[in-house]
Amino acid sequence: MSRNATLAPLPRHIAITMDGNGRWAAERGLARSAGHKAGLEPVRLCVRECARLGVEALTLFAFSSENWSRPAEEVASLMGLFLEAIDREVSDLDNRGVCLRVIGDRRVLSVRLQAQIAAAEQRTANNSGLKLQIAVSYGGRWDIVQAARTLATRCLSGELAVAAIDEDCFAAALELAGLADPDLLIRTGAERRISNFLLWNLAYTELYFCDCLWPEFDAREFAQALAFFAQRERRFGRTSAQQRGLSGPRGS
Numbered sequence: 001m002s003r004n005a006t007l008a009p010l011p012r013h014i015a016i017t018m019d020g021n022g023r024w025a026a027e028r029g030l031a032r033s034a035g036h037k038a039g040l041e042p043v044r045l046c047v048r049e050c051a052r053l054g055v056e057a058l059t060l061f062a063f064s065s066e067n068w069s070r071p072a073e074e075v076a077s078l079m080g081l082f083l084e085a086i087d088r089e090v091s092d093l094d095n096r097g098v099c100l101r102v103i104g105d106r107r108v109l110s111v112r113l114q115a116q117i118a119a120a121e122q123r124t125a126n127n128s129g130l131k132l133q134i135a136v137s138y139g140g141r142w143d144i145v146q147a148a149r150t151l152a153t154r155c156l157s158g159e160l161a162v163a164a165i166d167e168d169c170f171a172a173a174l175e176l177a178g179l180a181d182p183d184l185l186i187r188t189g190a191e192r193r194i195s196n197f198l199l200w201n202l203a204y205t206e207l208y209f210c211d212c213l214w215p216e217f218d219a220r221e222f223a224q225a226l227a228f229f230a231q232r233e234r235r236f237g238r239t240s241a242q243q244r245g246l247s248g249p250r251g252s
């Protein structure tokens with residue numbers, strides 16, 4: 001049996017809420033920033049594993065719209081970590097064929113970080129491997145509101161008829177436009193909630209919650225999440241009997 005046999009079917013798109021960095025640091029008497037720094041290693045692991053297995057897309061929740069209200073020192077250290085990580089990792093991502101995109105309200109980020117994100121996106125834009133989305137200053141409600149604004153502007157300009165607005169048109173105005181919805185959401189850190197992540201796109205996503213803290217998330221934990229997904233019967237609102245005779249809306 002091949003190493004991946006028990007993990008089939010694989011999710012095409014995995015979303016991850018990386019929770020528990022602060023608790024991991026506190027347990028060791030360290031500053032919260034040390035937990036965030038330690039959280040970079042599982043990020044590398046997930047990118048490597050997704051690329052190796054042929055997962056099409058990986059979307060990571062790195063900083064929420066609500067995280068701006070954390071202590072200024074923690075926000076500053078996270079922004080510094082994003083700058084450092086993009087700078088340090090972009091060559092490796094490029095070599096692995098990863099296409100990087102940052103989703104979220106980037107206008108509120110520093111000019112330097114915005115420039116670095118734009119350069120990294122440009123450098124990896126034509127890569128055909130894993131599509132990696134990092135959510136920074138992202139909120140699911142913000143995403144829906146900005147999509148509504150985009151569509152309203154197009155209606156006011158006469159380019160789009162109100163009656164032409166449907167689910168596909170709305171999804172195309174969201175940050176994950178062009179990508180299949182996540183098939184699997186993994187959340188570490190023992191919390192069982194969505195916390196304003198991808199509210200529209202998670203409609204039919206399988207939810208996997210695990211107790212380990214994000215810096216502890218390793219290849220074994222990742223394989224367990226994939227094994228959980230492989231056992232799910234996805235019905236997309238149909239009956240089980242119907243689903244056995246049909247494929248899902250996106251072939252899953």
Ligand code: FPP
Nearest residue numbers: 018019020021022023039040043062082085
């Ligand atoms: C939530 O844990 C984690 C964050 C707010 C930051 C996540 C960021 C990283 C792992 C760095 C990744 C960097 C890149 C470039 C992808 P928490 O602080 O809320 O943990 P707690 O619940 O234990 O306090």
